[in-house]
Amino acid sequence: MRRSAADDHIPDDHVPTAVPPAGDEPDPRRWIVFAVVGVAFLMIALDQTSVATALSTLQEDLGADLAWTGWTITIYSVGQILALPLAGRLSDQFGARRLFLGAIAVFTVVSLLCGLSANLGQLVVCRFLEGLAGGALLPSATAIVAAQFGRDRDRAIALFSSVFPIGAILGPLLGGVLLTVFSWRAIFLVNLPVGIALLLLGSLLIRELPRSRPGPVDxxxxxxxxxxxxxxxxxxxxxxxxxxxxxxxxxxxxxxxxxxxxxxxxxxxxxxxxHPVVPLQLLAGRHLGAINLANVLFGSAAIGFSALVPHYAQVRYGIVPIAAGALLTARAIGMISTSWIAVALLRRLGHRPLLIVGMGTVATGLALTALPPIGMSAEAWLFISAAVMGLGMGVAAPATNNAGMHLVPDQASAASGLRTMFRQTGAILAVSVTTAVTSASADPGTANAIAFAALAAVTVVALVVAARVPNHRGRW
Missing domain, CATH: 1.10.287 (Helix Hairpins)
Known part of the structure; x- marks a missing residue:
């Protein structure tokens, strides 16, 4: 099954082994359960994408410099990376239903603690726990959807994966509205009623799945x-x-x-x-080293952009939070509009041509973001730049998702997990370096612009590296 273009953020393909065999009849309550699980996924997506709009406000309200404020984004990614190797095994051992409800409960409580945080240290710790809970929720949610839909699980999981792009569109707008009308604390507190409702409905509607004996955890x-x-x-x-x-x-x-x-x-x-957490043979063997490096570089540019551009719009051009958040919405719309074309062309052309076109377009969008507006307002210029960035991501993401999979078809799940881990690692490096340099600069706006130009160069390097991987057409 081809992956959605938005999975550069969320590892939605770690399906535990406890899934009914093909041919099972769909559950009569499958759409109600799908709605519950889908709303949970949407809550995670909204939370992840809306916090980026609040960096400037967090910096002012909590009296911290930008370098440490950026930890509210990067530490969340660390939590997700660490949760990935554990979540599938925990789901097998304790059941997908228990893990799903437990992750929702932890996410809800920690969201409350985020909203009540008195200083940046408390908020960073709570964001780490949120990342762990969010990372643990996704494999169990996918397993629940697969079990509910029986023989139609492939289409159901494809539909489920489309929830994140919706969150990518709505999250920045929601964050901007909450910042404008209330405060940054509302971004987290809004999760409370949703989380409580999900716990009640999930307890009533979701049945437990068969368990299996999990492998050892490293x-x-x-x-x-x-x-x-x-x-x-x-x-x-x-x-x-x-x-x-x-x-x-x-x-x-x-x-x-x-x-x-x-x-x-x-x-x-x-x-x-x-039984290592990262199999050594998937790190460097059979062109996989080049793919992993490309994913680090692609993640630094693509995901780093999402975390950095709202703050950049505010500090360099004085754009209000709701308009700054709309830039990420423009990127999401651009990404969705081209991803379906890329998916349709992937089998015919292979991943290499799409990587070259997509990453080249991403680099163009990043370069435009770094340049000052030409003949238009700053808002319009950044909106167009973000949309160009999104168009490129929509073409490149399906290709990077499939690049190299034909080399290890029997280890597709592990390879997918590594892809997510390396992209998140790239994002952590990009956000950490950019916020540190910007915080130390006397002109944060210009320093941020230089960072976007550097990310454009990084994307070009990623293009060159990924293009070295042998092209593959058709199924894998």
């Missing part, structure tokens, strides 16, 4: 990933303090060393562990 590998990512984020965030003497240098050097040591230990761990 806790050591997950722990090393956490140390590696967080230490790297701390080092990057401290870039602005390097000029403040020895203390500033140590603030960068110590976590950088810790991250490097964790990376070395992680590579050693996955080499010797019988």
């Amino acid at each position: 806790i050591g590998g997950i722990a090393l990933m956490l140390v590696l990512l967080v230490a790297a984020m701390v080092a990057i965030t401290g870039i602005g303090s390097v000029t403040s003497g020895w203390a500033g240098l140590l603030a960068v050097a110590v976590p950088a060393v810790v991250s490097a040591v964790a990376a070395a230990l992680f590579l050693r761990h996955i080499t010797h562990h019988p």
